[in-house]
Amino acid sequence: MENRDEAPPQGVTGKVNDGAPDIEVVARVLGGDGEAFGILIRRYEPGLLRFATRMLGNPDAAADAVAESLVRAYRHLAQCRDPGRLRSWLYRITGNRCRSHLARRHTNDISLSDVPAPALADGSDTWAVLERGEQVALVERALAALPAEKREAFVLKHVEGMSYEEMATVTGARIPTLKMRVHRAREALLAALEEVVR
Amino acid sequence: MSPIDPRLQEALDGERDPGDLPVDLREAYARLNAATQILKATPPVSVASRVMAEIRQNPAPVQGEGPGRRLIQWLGRPRAVTVRLRPVWTLALAAGLAAVLVLQWRRGGPAPGVAQGIANFVGQFPGAQSVEVVGSFNDWSRGMLHLNDDDGDGIWHAKAVLPAGQHEYMFVVDGERWVPDPLAGRYVDDGFGAGQQNSVLIVRPVSAQP
Numbered sequence: 001m002e003n004r005d006e007a008p009p010q011g012v013t014g015k016v017n018d019g020a021p022d023i024e025v026v027a028r029v030l031g032g033d034g035e036a037f038g039i040l041i042r043r044y045e046p047g048l049l050r051f052a053t054r055m056l057g058n059p060d061a062a063a064d065a066v067a068e069s070l071v072r073a074y075r076h077l078a079q080c081r082d083p084g085r086l087r088s089w090l091y092r093i094t095g096n097r098c099r100s101h102l103a104r105r106h107t108n109d110i111s112l113s114d115v116p117a118p119a120l121a122d123g124s125d126t127w128a129v130l131e132r133g134e135q136v137a138l139v140e141r142a143l144a145a146l147p148a149e150k151r152e153a154f155v156l157k158h159v160e161g162m163s164y165e166e167m168a169t170v171t172g173a174r175i176p177t178l179k180m181r182v183h184r185a186r187e188a189l190l191a192a193l194e195e196v197v198r
Numbered sequence: 199m200s201p202i203d204p205r206l207q208e209a210l211d212g213e214r215d216p217g218d219l220p221v222d223l224r225e226a227y228a229r230l231n232a233a234t235q236i237l238k239a240t241p242p243v244s245v246a247s248r249v250m251a252e253i254r255q256n257p258a259p260v261q262g263e264g265p266g267r268r269l270i271q272w273l274g275r276p277r278a279v280t281v282r283l284r285p286v287w288t289l290a291l292a293a294g295l296a297a298v299l300v301l302q303w304r305r306g307g308p309a310p311g312v313a314q315g316i317a318n319f320v321g322q323f324p325g326a327q328s329v330e331v332v333g334s335f336n337d338w339s340r341g342m343l344h345l346n347d348d349d350g351d352g353i354w355h356a357k358a359v360l361p362a363g364q365h366e367y368m369f370v371v372d373g374e375r376w377v378p379d380p381l382a383g384r385y386v387d388d389g390f391g392a393g394q395q396n397s398v399l400i401v402r403p404v405s406a407q408p
Contacts, residue, residue, distance in 0.1 A: 034257050038250055046240045053241050067245040071252050078338040079388070081376045139233040158210075158234045172394075179211075186210060186230060187202050193229055 026083040029074070037074050044087060045070075047160055048094050054155045055098040057144045065101055069094040088169040091160070095152060095170055102148055142192035146185055149173075153181035154189070202226065315401040317360045319345060319369075321379060324352030326371050333367025333399075335360050340370060362403035366396040 020028075020039070028036040045066065052062035052069075073080075073093055080089050143151055156162045156170060157178075164175045171178065206223045208214040216227050283291070319331050329345040332338045335358075345354035366386060368376045378385060382397035 034253050035250075037253060038246065041246045041249055045244060045246060049241045049243065049245070050238070054237060059241050059243060062241065063243055063245050067248050067252075070245065070249045074249075074253050075258055076338075077258070078332075082374075135232070136236050136239075139236045142233070143237065155237070159237045183202075183207055186207065189233060190202060190226055190230055193233060194226075 021084075022086040023083040026077060026080065026086060029077055034074075037077075040086065040090075041070060044090050047087075048090060051091065051155060051160055052094055052098055054143060054159060055095070055148070055152060056101060057140070061101060062098075065097040066094060069097045072097075085169065088166050091156070091162075091170045092172075098152075099148070138193065139189075142189050145192060146188055150181045150185040150188065153178050154185035157182045313362050313403055314359050315362050315403050317358050317365075317399055317401050319343075319354075319356045319358070319367075319379070320381065321345065321354050321369050322352055323347075323354055323369075323371050326352070326354070328372055329354040330370050331356060331358075331367055332370055332376075333365050333396075335365045335367070340373075345369075360399075360401045362401050365399045365401065367399055368396055 022040070022043075025036050025039050029040075048066045048069065049062060052065045053059055056062045056065065069090070073090055080086060082089075143154070146154065152171065153167065153173075156167045157164075162170070164178055167173075167178050168175050173181075203223055205214060205219060206226055209216040209219055209223075209227055210230065216224060219227060321329060323329050326347075329347075330340060331343045331345065332340055336342045343356055343358055345356040347354045366388075368378055370376055378395055379397040379399075382399065384398035384400075385395040386398055388394045388396045
């Protein structure tokens with residue numbers, strides 16, 4: 001996986017698009033320029049939507065969770081204790097929202113009915129010969145089968161490219177715990193992929 | 199599910215060159231890598247217009263730089279002012295100021311209203327350069343309620359008139375470190391996950407105090 005610890009250094013994250021660092025945009029919003037919050041949305045919405053979609057397994061529920069999280073972030077922006085790490089704060093709010101959503105389902109797991117089963121011709125296919133759609137369905141289903149905590153750790157690490165330090169800020173879990181979750185998630189995913197594609 | 203080879207975990211953690219892995223582990227590495235690339239696809243939707251519509255409909259209160267705040271800051275900024283007064287007027291002015299100060303001192307500071315009470319904030323922060331309180335009573339805005347440590351013993355104090363009822367708050371030390379009040383006795387989750395807590399303060403109205 002090529003995106004190891006891709007969390008950009010402080011001050012760089014906030015300069016993607018629209019120029020101004022997060023800390024300046026946050027100051028503008030807190031000063032009454034509500035429209036400036038749109039800069040932060042454009043900057044972080046793609047990642048938050050991807051994260052929530054992987055956590056909830058359902059694009060509509062993910063869009064709701066991200067929209068609610070962004071509105072909540074706007075309302076409580078003054079409580080962001082370190083605007084230089086706004087990305088971590090937004091992921092923390094969104095992750096919390098996703099957990100609440102999963103808790104309302106009385107299970108931390110994604111319903112596999114939300115994730116289409118791959119239509120494989122037979123068990124002798126290899127990964128390379130699978131159609132793209134089959135690969136996507138297979139991977140999404142394997143991820144959905146993971147317990148929520150392992151799914152979250154894997155997605156933050158390998159999909160969102162966070163360092164373990166940033167993951168600890170986002171989840172509140174300790175770094176050794178997160179490493180263990182990522183390792184277990186890799187094992188489960190690999191086992192699921194190898195079981196179907198031999 | 200069986201544990202995967204530690205060398206593969208190391209490669210996935212960026213601690214080992216995947217090119218050095220045996221062929222079977224390299225295949226597993228490539229398979230997980232391919233799965234990750236699939237998961238990196240960004241959903242083709244946006245909630246930006248929905249969020250901005252909600253924000254425009256219910257804008258948050260301005261925290262720092264509104265016109266009123268700017269006026270207060272302008273008034274609070276030090277400026278050189280030259281006033282030429284006759285000595286007799288100077289004495290009268292000084293006497294008037296002294297009378298106001300004495301009256302204020304006898305009252306013992308700002309008087310709370312019926313539905314207000316006095317909150318005492320105390321914190322031990324040896325070596326701190328500044329300590330302030332932010333909370334639900336001031337919209338978590340910085341720069342509004344500073345604690346003092348006049349004798350330099352590391353114990354910081356502030357007194358404030360607040361609306362009666364329950365408030366959440368935190369200390370901000372040296373302008374950057376947010377810490378709960380260790381003496382608060384009650385705490386609540388700050389609502390943003392990660393298990394961080396705000397301190398809780400209950401202010402009783404002066405009318406209820408003996």
